[in-house]
Amino acid sequence: MGYQVFVYFYNPNIFPQEEYYKRLYAEKTLCSYSNVKLIEGDYNPQEFYSAAKGYENEPEKGKRCDRCFELRLRKTAEFAKEMGINKFTTSIVISPHKNFSRLSEIGENIAQEYGLEYIAIDFKKKDGFLKTNRISKDLNLYRQNYCGCEFSVR
Ligand code: SF4
Numbered sequence: 001m002g003y004q005v006f007v008y009f010y011n012p013n014i015f016p017q018e019e020y021y022k023r024l025y026a027e028k029t030l031c032s033y034s035n036v037k038l039i040e041g042d043y044n045p046q047e048f049y050s051a052a053k054g055y056e057n058e059p060e061k062g063k064r065c066d067r068c069f070e071l072r073l074r075k076t077a078e079f080a081k082e083m084g085i086n087k088f089t090t091s092i093v094i095s096p097h098k099n100f101s102r103l104s105e106i107g108e109n110i111a112q113e114y115g116l117e118y119i120a121i122d123f124k125k126k127d128g129f130l131k132t133n134r135i136s137k138d139l140n141l142y143r144q145n146y147c148g149c150e151f152s153v154r
Pocket of ligand 1 (some may be wrong): 013052060061064065066068069147148149150151152
């Protein structure tokens with residue numbers, strides 16, 4: 001089954017601001033290459049810091065990351081609802097460092113709250129991760145070398 005895809009770029013977790021713009025530019029390049037509409041959400045790092053408050057020293061894959069996923073997936077669900085889109089998912093699952101089951105659980109809970117469907121597909125399977133490497137090399141896209149927030153830089 002085919003989908004009409006919209007990319008919603010909502011990443012207030014990204015630190016510093018220059019890194020945010022590097023990633024946004026890479027996303028814009030990819031969307032234009034794939035002929036997909038990109039909508040940029042607000043970039044207000046305070047929204048991330050409020051969500052991560054009290055969990056700053058958690059290790060990666062810990063509670064801070066759960067809160068971060070929740071914030072970003074909730075905003076995505078709100079955006080989908082506003083747009084009359086009834087399914088959503090996240091490209092976060094492409095990372096081999098992320099826990100697919102945990103992300104799916106968070107996504108499904110949020111989807112239920114908003115009366116939407118969360119598409120739980122592990123995009124890194126079937127050589128998905130290798131394909132993303134190939135595309136990013138072909139398009140000369142910027143590759144991040146840390147997850148995103150200031151706590152993941154250190
Ligand atoms: S390490 Fe990544 S997923 Fe975890 S809080 Fe930071 S940006 Fe979010």
